[in-house]
C-alpha cells in the first residue's frame with residue numbers, strides 16, 4: 061500500500077493510549093495501526109503549507125517568503141508575550157490576531173523530560189501536551205488573552221524549564237512528578253496582572269503513548285538528506301515516529317515535505 065502527501069503534524073485523540081492520524085490527501089491513516097509494520101519513507105519534494113508552491117521549507121512548514129509575511133507565522137506565535145491585539149495594535153493582520161490572541165489561553169506545566177512551562181490556546185488542551193510527548197501535565201492559569209499568558213510564562217521561566225529534551229523524552233527516561241505541588245510552589249511567581257486567574261483546584265492529566273519499545277540512543281532521521289528510509293515502526297510519542305533501529309522521525313518538524321509512504 062502506498063500513500064503520497066505533504067506532511068502536516070499528526071492529529072491526535074486522547075484515549076487510553078493516544079491515537080495518531082496522518083492526513084495524506086486522499087487517505088486519513090490511523091498511524092497506530094502501522095505499529096510493527098515495515099514502513100518506507102521516500103522524499104518527493106517540498107510543498108509550502110501556505111502558498112502550496114514547490115519551494116524549500118524554511119520554518120513551520122512554510123517557505124521563506126510566506127514565513128516572513130503571513131499572519132499565522134508572526135513573532136507572537138513563538139513569543140506570546142509580544143502579543144498586541146489586546147491593545148488594538150497590528151502585527152501583520154489585526155483581524156486574524158484578534159481572533160487568535162483574544163481568546164482563553166492556558167499556562168501549563170508539562171512533564172516530558174523535565175517539568176516545563178508553556179502556553180497554549182485553551183482549545184489546544186490536551187493536543188499541545190500530546191505533541192510535546194508529555195506523560196503528565198496540569199494547567200496553572202487560564203487567562204482571557206495570549207499576552208497575559210505570555211508574560212506569565214516569561215515570569216515562571218525564571219523558576220522552571222521551558223524546553224523539552226527530546227532525547228530524554230524519547231528514551232522515556234522520565235520521572236513522575238507531583239504537578240499539583242509544582243503548581244502551588246510556582247503560584248507566588250505569577251505576575252500581578254494574572255494572579256486572579258490562578259487555577260487552585262485541578263489535577264494532573266496523564267497521557268499514555270503507543271510505544272512498544274523505547275530507543276536507548278535515539279538518532280534523528282533527516283529524510284531530505286537520506287531521500288529514502290525503511291524501518292519497522294515500534295512507537296509513536298509526541299510528534300515522533302520511533303523505529304526499531306532507534307531512528308526517530310519528527311513529523312512536525314518535517315511539515316511541508318512531500319513524501320511517499322509505503323507500508324510493506
Ligand SMILES: [Zn+2]
Pocket residue numbers: 108109110111112113115122123124125126127
Ligand atoms: Zn509559501
